[in-house]
Amino acid sequence: MAAAISILAPSIILCAVFGWDLLMTNFFMTVFVVIYTTSGGSEAVSRTQELQMTVMLGGLVLAFFLIINELPQGMGVTEAWQIAGATGKTQVLDWTFDWNDRYNVWSGVLGGTFLFLSYFGTDQSQVGRYLSGKTLRESRIGLIFNGFIKIPMQMLVLAVGVMVFVFYQFEQPPLHFNQANLSQLAGTPQAAEFQKLESADAQIFRDKKLVLTEFQQASQAQDSERAQTAIAQLQTLEKQHTELRTQSRTLLQDVGVKGEGNDKDYVFINFVLSHIPKGLVGLMLAMIFCASWSTTASELSALSATSVSDIYRRSLVPGKSDKHYLRASKIATIIWGGFIVVFAMVASLSENLIQAVNMIGSMFYGTILGIFFTAFFLKSVKGRAIFYAALVGEAIVLICFWLNKDAYLWYNPLGCGLVMGMGWIFQKLSREQK
Secondary structure, three states: OOHHHHHHHHHHHHHHHHHOOHHHHHHHHHHHHHHHHHHHHHHHHHHHHHHHHHHHHHHHHOOOHHHHOOOOOOHHHHHHHHHHHHHOOOOOOOOOOOOOOOOOOOHHHHHHHHHHHHHHHHHHHHHHHHHHHOHHHHHHHHHHHHHHHHHHHHHHHHHHHHHHHHHHHHHOOEEEEHHHHHOOOOOOOHHHHHHHHHOOOOOOOOHHHHHEEEEHHHHOOOOOOHHHHHHHHHHHHHHHHHHHHHHHHHHHHHHHOOOOOOOOHHHHHHHHHHHHHHHHHHHHHHHHHHHHHHHHHHHHHHHHHHHHHHHHHHHHHHOOOOHHHHHHHHHHHHHHHHHHHHHHHHHOOOOOOHHHHHHHHHHHHHHHHHHHHHHHHHHOOOOHHHHHHHHHHHHHHHHHHHHHHOOOOHHHHHHHHHHHHHHHHHHHHHHHHO
């Protein structure tokens, strides 16, 4: 499911650039990754990821400075950050404890820690990279650098997003960023209504520019009272803008646009296509494609390895030659590629891609981590007990997720605790019965 989201990201870009159908683009993108993963194996995945990482980091740094260059004259990172902060876009820490709040310190530190423990410690797409190290020391270095590089890289991604937001405070943004969706409005009764929404949004944008000027002048004069008044006005205008965007999505749904009605994943690509110098657009696109293919290839390799090693070779067809299992792994990669295409169609219904990845992980990672923790810390619990505990624990997590999706980070420690606790209880009961 996570691999499907990784495929969906570049498919969105191709659709935005060429106006292609998203479902067909998902299919061809998956075929491409399957071909180079099956033909080159783990070595091809490893070597291409080295190049992809270089392109990603270089592209992110370049994107950040290109956005800064596109801001109004005299505005640097500090001024842009102040404007983003005035609308709440730079609030890093939220100490409010609320089960229904997706992102606060408590859910991030407690729930997120279990998510990361499972992802970096038990997920085959990550562990497979450590296992490919030539020595134990090399594998350990790889694990450590995952943290050293991932955190700054994630901060850079978020900083690029903040700068794009600030840019669109001075440059009139489209009310809806997916132009392919807008083309479906032409000639419909909703087209006139959408134009009214665009006119209202244009007026909000003009008002916002005046308030931004007032905020900048107040900040330069160190007049906190004027600055706070401007911030309140900015927040009000931003809420009005958000409401208009919600209404525009409702209109698109009335026309028949379903999966791609939410355009948040099109904001950055819209900026790249409209405001980045043409000679550098290719590098920006390559950056996004590299990020996607790197992740998808790892996950395809992981799916193939676990399917063949843990199921096919161990239980279904044992005792065959290495050549046979190599052929089986390639077939498994192709089969999993088919599943990825199906899930990519469903993933397009999510609010945004980053959130969808974390949601999917939180649905399953707690249970997986609970199995591993039981093996480490509750050695008296045997396989049969933990198997049933995992089934029951996962069922409870899925029910909780269905009832409340906003608290999804908490389902990581919940799933882990349920599996360990019920595994211990089931083991005790089985002994008593004997």
